[in-house]
Amino acid sequence: MGREVSESCLENLLIEIVSSFCTGFYVDKPELAARRIEAIGFQVGHQLSERCAIDQPRFTDHLEAIKFICKDFWSELFKKQIDNLKTNHRGTFVLQDNRFRWLAHLSVDPSLDASSSIQDPSAMAKNKAAQATGMHLYFPCGIIRGALSNLGIPCAVSADISNLPACSFLVRIKA
Amino acid sequence: MPPVAPRPGDAIFASVERVNAELFTLTYGAIVRQLLTDLEEVEEVNKQLDQMGYNIGVRLVDEFLAKSNVSRCVDFKETAEVIAKVGFKMFLGVTASVSNWDAEGTACSIILEDNPLVDFVELPDTCQGLYYCNILSGVIRGALEMVSMKTEVTWLRDMLRGDDAFELQVKLLKQVPEEYPYKDDE
Numbered sequence: 537m538g539r540e541v542s543e544s545c546l547e548n549l550l551i552e553i554v555s556s557f558c559t560g561f562y563v564d565k566p567e568l569a570a571r572r573i574e575a576i577g578f579q580v581g582h583q584l585s586e587r588c589a590i591d592q593p594r595f596t597d598h599l600e601a602i603k604f605i606c607k608d609f610w611s612e613l614f615k616k617q618i619d620n621l622k623t624n625h626r627g628t629f630v631l632q633d634n635r636f637r638w639l640a641h642l643s644v645d646p647s648l649d650a651s652s653s654i655q656d657p658s659a660m661a662k663n664k665a666a667q668a669t670g671m672h673l674y675f676p677c678g679i680i681r682g683a684l685s686n687l688g689i690p691c692a693v694s695a696d697i698s699n700l701p702a703c704s705f706l707v708r709i710k711a
Numbered sequence: 712m713p714p715v716a717p718r719p720g721d722a723i724f725a726s727v728e729r730v731n732a733e734l735f736t737l738t739y740g741a742i743v744r745q746l747l748t749d750l751e752e753v754e755e756v757n758k759q760l761d762q763m764g765y766n767i768g769v770r771l772v773d774e775f776l777a778k779s780n781v782s783r784c785v786d787f788k789e790t791a792e793v794i795a796k797v798g799f800k801m802f803l804g805v806t807a808s809v810s811n812w813d814a815e816g817t818a819c820s821i822i823l824e825d826n827p828l829v830d831f832v833e834l835p836d837t838c839q840g841l842y843y844c845n846i847l848s849g850v851i852r853g854a855l856e857m858v859s860m861k862t863e864v865t866w867l868r869d870m871l872r873g874d875d876a877f878e879l880q881v882k883l884l885k886q887v888p889e890e891y892p893y894k895d896d897e
Contacts, residue, residue: 538732540729541729544774548770579740580737
């Protein structure tokens with residue numbers, strides 16, 4: 537077992553990422569804030585998958601790489617694997633975590649549809665609560681995109697929390 | 712019933728939910744990196760990290776008191792010891808030590824030889840003046856303010872600047888008497 541810190545250290549950092557990039561300079565610029573938060577996640581995913589994939593044989597196809605994300609990589613992050621993986625075999629994958637830890641402590645309005653809002657942060661500006669929750673999803677989406685990018689797979693990642701506490705990540709691999 | 716005894720830091724650390732320290736370290740590093748890009752001035756980054764730490768400290772003190780069973784410290788000396796021995800241990804999994812007390816007992820150093828924030832961190836020359844771990848000083852300041860102690864926290868030694876340890880000076884500026892929201896006869 538490697539080195540550990542208390543979960544609340546990480547939780548508090550994630551809260552501060554969102555709150556410091558959504559106030560002050562960025563208060564009226566949710567798109568910019570979203571991009572910054574996603575970029576932080578991307579950086580983390582990129583570095584962490586580098587370290588985590590070090591002993592892996594080269595992946596022969598996209599599915600292999602996605603499976604690595606679902607099993608080894610997710611276990612590094614959450615000590616559990618992704619619960620459900622679906623694919624249309626044409627470059628789109630849905631990774632579902634039945635109890636996504638990073639949202640467990642957030643109060644979320646279950647009626648909001650984050651799958652559409654996360655694509656367009658300005659659209660959620662009307663609903664502050666929806667916006668705040670949406671902001672918390674950019675970090676994990678960035679992590680997944682960063683991890684796959686490090687494995688040589690460019691993609692777009694969005695999240696759907698219409699089924700809380702489950703969270704689904706939609707990965708679209710760019711041809 | 713006898714009062715509940717305070718719990719040692721390592722026992723609390725063993726009982727809380729924990730995460731991979733690498734994830735925490737890389738996340739913090741990515742934040743610092745993003746702030747350096749956005750704010751450009753190193754001094755502004757120091758300020759922002761301190762502010763983030765302050766906000767965290769304000770929240771963290773509740774969790775600290777709830778999980779540690781620490782009762783009211785008799786003086787600032789005991790407070791500093793508790794931060795070093797229990798606080799650092801239960802959150803970061805490392806122990807700090809306290810030394811260099813001034814004659815009045817209002818300023819001391821908290822010394823950290825092992826610091827998960829800086830695992831795999833090297834600062835480029837362009838980051839001269841950056842207090843990479845400034846979030847920690849903010850956390851201490853914020854947490855102490857919640858228990859009525861105004862402090863000033865400054866870095867005296869920094870391993871990323873070539874020193875042999877991290878040393879934070881904590882200076883007690885003012886002990887704010889607790890104000891109760893109501894008077895008895897109201």
